[in-house]
Amino acid sequence: MQNLTLTWQSSGGIAVAAFGAAYAARRVRHRYARPAAAVLREAGILLVLFTLWQLVGHLSVMSTDHALDRADWIHRTELKLGFPDEAAWQRAVEPHRWVVTASNYFYATMHFGVMLALLAWVFARRRASYRWLRNSVVLTTAACLTVQFVPVAPPRMLPGNGFVDLAAEYGQSVYGGAVAGVVPDQLSAMPSVHVAWAVIVAVAVVRIAVTPWRWLVVLHPLATVFVVVVTANHFWADGLVAVALLLVVYLVQHACSGWRREETEAGAVADERERTPVGG
Numbered sequence: 001m002q003n004l005t006l007t008w009q010s011s012g013g014i015a016v017a018a019f020g021a022a023y024a025a026r027r028v029r030h031r032y033a034r035p036a037a038a039v040l041r042e043a044g045i046l047l048v049l050f051t052l053w054q055l056v057g058h059l060s061v062m063s064t065d066h067a068l069d070r071a072d073w074i075h076r077t078e079l080k081l082g083f084p085d086e087a088a089w090q091r092a093v094e095p096h097r098w099v100v101t102a103s104n105y106f107y108a109t110m111h112f113g114v115m116l117a118l119l120a121w122v123f124a125r126r127r128a129s130y131r132w133l134r135n136s137v138v139l140t141t142a143a144c145l146t147v148q149f150v151p152v153a154p155p156r157m158l159p160g161n162g163f164v165d166l167a168a169e170y171g172q173s174v175y176g177g178a179v180a181g182v183v184p185d186q187l188s189a190m191p192s193v194h195v196a197w198a199v200i201v202a203v204a205v206v207r208i209a210v211t212p213w214r215w216l217v218v219l220h221p222l223a224t225v226f227v228v229v230v231t232a233n234h235f236w237a238d239g240l241v242a243v244a245l246l247l248v249v250y251l252v253q254h255a256c257s258g259w260r261r262e263e264t265e266a267g268a269v270a271d272e273r274e275r276t277p278v279g280g
Contacts, residue, residue, distance in 0.1 A: 011047050011050045011051045012047070012048070012051040014047055015044045015045075015047035015048045015051060016044075018040045018041070018043045018044035018047060019040070019041065019044040021040045022036075022037045022038075022040035022041040022044060023037075025037035025040060038123075039123075042119075042123065042130075042134065045134065045138065046119070049137070049138055049141055049142075052141075052142070052145055053141065053145060053193075066151065067151035067152055067153040067157075067187045068153045068157060068158065070150070070151070070152045070153070070190075071152055071153040071154065071155065071157065071158055071189065071235075072158060072161065074152070074190070074235050074237050074238075075155065075158065075161050075235060077237075078235060078236055078237060083236050083237075084236070085162075086155055086163070086229050086230075086232065086235060086236065087155070087161060087162035087163050087232075088162075089229055089230055090162075090163065090164060090166070090229070090230050090231075090232055091162070093230045094164070094166070099230075100166050100170060100230075100231075101170060101172070103166075103226075103227045103230055103231050104166065104167045104170055104172035104173075104231060105172065106223065106224075106227045107167070107174075107194070107227050107228065107231050107233060108167075108172065108174045110220075110224070111193075111194050111197060111198075111224075114197075114198075114201055114220065115137070115197050115200075115201060118133070118201050118204060118205070119133065119134070119137070122204065122208060126208050129204075129207070129208045132253065132257075133200075133204050133208075135253060136200050136203075136204070136246075136249060136250070136253065137197070137200060139249045139252070139253070140196050140197075140200065140242075140245060140246045140249045141193060141196070141197075143245040143248070143249065144191050144192075144193050144196055144242060144245060147190060147191055147241070147245075148188040148190065148191075150190070151187040151188070152187065152188070152189045152190035152238075153186070153187055153189060154186065154189040154232060154233045154234060155189075155232040155233070155234070155235055156168075156231070156232035156233060157186070163232040164232065165232065166230075166231055166232065167231055167233075189233065189234055189235070189238055190235075190237070190238050190241060191238050191239070191241035191242035191245060192228055192233075192234040192238035192239045192241075192242045193242065194224055194227075194228050194233075194234065195221065195224055195225060195228065195234070195238070195239035195242045195243065196242035196243065196245065196246050198220050198221035198223075198224035198225075199221045199242075199243055199246055200246065201217065201220055201221070202217045202218050202220055202221050203250075205217040206218070225239055
């Protein structure tokens with residue numbers, strides 16, 4: 001089971017084409033030209049993000065031995081600090097075949113699927129909030145990719161620590177082979193982009209939606225954490241670091257929006273003064 005079909009070269013080329021098409025569309029005088037340009041531009045941005053993710057994953061595969069050593073250190077450190085053993089959680093789930101199968105499918109499909117659905121919904125129905133959401137995704141993913149230049153293996157590569165690659169055993173691994181030349185990187189486990197994106201989805205829906213049912217979206221990051229742990233794709237620490245980076249991104253966005261608001265208000269005051277005659 002594969003969920004990746006583009007190399008970084010292919011996605012980068014398509015991104016360039018999307019930006020070119022967006023530029024051309026903006027120069028066409030038609031009522032659908034500007035919306036089409038906006039869609040193409042956003043598609044190009046997301047493809048650039050995907051390109052960088054693929055490229056960093058390729059560049060980070062430098063030393064399997066050190067990646068395994070780092071993963072082993074993370075596991076031992078978590079146990080010393082009193083974290084629940086991820087291997088014990090996996091052993092508790094193993095006898096329940098339907099839970100394992102569902103978790104593998106969730107890991108393979110919901111990461112990109114839910115985020116793309118959210119971006120499409122906000123772009124189409126809540127356009128005023130789209131830039132904030134898009135920037136949250138881009139900045140958080142970029143921060144995670146920066147850390148991922150240091151190779152760290154996922155728990156499933158540590159059978160000596162009690163972990164099992166359940167996806168491979170069930171024939172559901174997204175890392176089983178290549179599609180269109182892609183071999184998904186397996187040594188970029190720290191931090192977990194899966195967890196970061198799941199939290200972004202929950203925060204965005206709670207912030208943007210108006211229905212009281214919106215709080216059910218909190219189940220998505222909880223399910224994601226459960227899935228990445230029992231499938232042995234991530235440690236607790238991978239998710240914690242991802243959330244910490246996301247919080248930093250939110251703080252930066254809040255500070256920047258505050259600065260822009262102050263500049264806008266100052267400009268409005270200055271304009272009003274220029275329009276007001278001396279003496280009232």
